[in-house]
Amino acid sequence: MQRKLTLGLATALVAALLTMTSSVFAQKSATDDIAKYREMIADGNPSELYEAAGEELWKKPAGPKNATLEKCDLGLGPGVVKGAAAQLPRYFADTDKVQDLESRLMTCMLFLQGRIPQEMIDAPFQRGPKKDMEAIVAYVVTLSKGDKIKVSTNHPKEKEMYDLGKRAFFFQGGPMDFSCASCHAEDGKRIRLQDLPNITAQKGAALGWGYWPAYRVSSGQFWTMQQRLNDCYRQQRFPFPIYGSDVTIALSMYMAKTGNGGTVETPGLKR
Amino acid sequence: MKITHIKKLLTVTGFILATCLMQNTVLAQQKNDPKFNQMMTDSFRAEGIAGLDRIQQDETQKFCSDPVSANSKQGEKMRDKIQKINMAGIKQPSNGKYIGDWKKGEAIAQSGRGATWTDKADVAVGGGCYNCHQIDKKEISYGNIGPSLTGYGKLRGYSQEVITYTWNRINNSKAYNACSNMPRFAHFKLLNEQQIQDVMALLLDPASPVNQ
Numbered sequence: 001m002q003r004k005l006t007l008g009l010a011t012a013l014v015a016a017l018l019t020m021t022s023s024v025f026a027q028k029s030a031t032d033d034i035a036k037y038r039e040m041i042a043d044g045n046p047s048e049l050y051e052a053a054g055e056e057l058w059k060k061p062a063g064p065k066n067a068t069l070e071k072c073d074l075g076l077g078p079g080v081v082k083g084a085a086a087q088l089p090r091y092f093a094d095t096d097k098v099q100d101l102e103s104r105l106m107t108c109m110l111f112l113q114g115r116i117p118q119e120m121i122d123a124p125f126q127r128g129p130k131k132d133m134e135a136i137v138a139y140v141v142t143l144s145k146g147d148k149i150k151v152s153t154n155h156p157k158e159k160e161m162y163d164l165g166k167r168a169f170f171f172q173g174g175p176m177d178f179s180c181a182s183c184h185a186e187d188g189k190r191i192r193l194q195d196l197p198n199i200t201a202q203k204g205a206a207l208g209w210g211y212w213p214a215y216r217v218s219s220g221q222f223w224t225m226q227q228r229l230n231d232c233y234r235q236q237r238f239p240f241p242i243y244g245s246d247v248t249i250a251l252s253m254y255m256a257k258t259g260n261g262g263t264v265e266t267p268g269l270k271r
Numbered sequence: 272m273k274i275t276h277i278k279k280l281l282t283v284t285g286f287i288l289a290t291c292l293m294q295n296t297v298l299a300q301q302k303n304d305p306k307f308n309q310m311m312t313d314s315f316r317a318e319g320i321a322g323l324d325r326i327q328q329d330e331t332q333k334f335c336s337d338p339v340s341a342n343s344k345q346g347e348k349m350r351d352k353i354q355k356i357n358m359a360g361i362k363q364p365s366n367g368k369y370i371g372d373w374k375k376g377e378a379i380a381q382s383g384r385g386a387t388w389t390d391k392a393d394v395a396v397g398g399g400c401y402n403c404h405q406i407d408k409k410e411i412s413y414g415n416i417g418p419s420l421t422g423y424g425k426l427r428g429y430s431q432e433v434i435t436y437t438w439n440r441i442n443n444s445k446a447y448n449a450c451s452n453m454p455r456f457a458h459f460k461l462l463n464e465q466q467i468q469d470v471m472a473l474l475l476d477p478a479s480p481v482n483q
Contacts, residue, residue, distance in 0.1 A: 160306075167307050172332040174325045175386055175459035177445075179336060182452050183416065191402050191414045237386045239325050240318035247314035 047138050047215040047267035050222045054139025063113025072108035085144035086264050089253045091155040098161040100252045102226045103244035121243045125227045137224045141266035151256040165254030174237035206262020209255040214268030301337035321388035335450035350449040358446035361439050369434050371468030373479035396461045407480045423474040425482040
């Protein structure tokens with residue numbers, strides 16, 4: 001209870017300070033100050049609430065088969081969660097597919113619990129079954145915090161996914177001609193005051209990939225990587241990327257592989 | 272007999288030449304990849320005003336989706352071609368008026384809203400200018416993907432040449448730089464003629480704060 005209160009206070013403080021910052025100070029200091037607040041509440045990232053709920057869901061029998069997710073294989077063997085998120089996306093022989101964390105979790109829910117993936121795909125973010133997914137994701141990614149990003153493209157399907165992702169990154173469309181590269185292919189660029197990582201280079205890719213999923217202070221929500229990518233495409237004025245679709249996995253593969261060697265800082269804390 | 276042989280030979284040579292030429296254009300651009308196309312088709316669905324037609328690329332988008340070849344020596348001819356196509360679509364103002372109201376222009380420059388799947392069709396699309404440009408010095412929250420536009424008219428003068436160039440550039444930036452990051456505001460009907468006149472005023476009315 002006390003912890004929740006502290007977290008709530010910290011969040012309110014950050015939100016207030018962020019608002020002040022954007023109206024009072026100039027460019028550089030906004031970014032610096034966000035870093036300061038990150039430090040301030042580093043012991044109390046609100047993601048912890050999601051993480052705790054996720055751990056419970058991981059161990060609780062659910063679905064038509066009334067089974068837990070504890071035998072879920074995220075790539076390091078059944079039940080191994082520690083370090084698993086750092087090596088995703090990867091190829092899985094049982095589905096013959098390259099999967100990111102969320103599409104893999106849908107497979108585990110289907111295989112182990114008998115839950116139909118389409119229900120998860122169709123659910124809006126932050127609601128219904130997606131809420132469970134978000135909590136489970138928070139739990140899984142926290143157990144890779146501090147690890148190095150180490151994604152492989154040794155399997156031909158992994159290499160293929162990487163190439164598709166790279167191409168998708170530069171694919172322009174929509175009424176504004178935007179691609180991911182419009183904003184994320186050069187160093188030192190900003191939209192308004194928001195710094196944009198250059199995802200085509202290792203450092204920027206590690207910053208982008210390594211800090212998501214994250215708790216977003218501005219929306220007061222924990223966002224998975226799927227939701228992050230979904231909102232990128234919304235702002236690109238594209239049609240809606242289907243949850244767990246190949247384009248989202250391909251882009252994840254391109255980002256993660258480019259960021260290899262960087263540190264996993266998930267769950268991150270974002271504006 | 273001999274003549275028909277020569278004719279045949281000529282036809283065959285013609286075909287080979289044509290194929291070579293075609294391959295040259297193909298070389299300057301990314302190869303079509305059915306697997307990639309399938310992935311794009313399968314990965315998106317229409318939502319609100321954002322239909323699947325938005326991932327049907329036009330020639331400009333196709334060309335600019337491969338920056339390595341677009342920026343190469345081989346890409347030069349194609350760049351010119353893309354610029355000509357975009358230039359040809361630009362319309363000068365129907366009422367002959369280039370400069371509108373800079374105050375309205377500032378509001379358009381400030382707004383980055385519109386055209387997403389969460390927007391209604393009748394929501395006015397913003398110019399989003401400050402997202403990428405510094406414009407009025409008093410606005411400190413500006414992006415830097417595009418060049419700074421502070422003192423735009425003061426620095427360049429208010430000649431018809433400057434006015435026409437700026438009009439064209441806002442209407443369709445790709446007429447000057449095939450793969451410019453700037454949206455084609457008139458081509459995709461993001462801004463109407465009057466709104467463009469207002470944004471023009473923000474840059475080129477001597478009374479605009481941009482030129483103080």
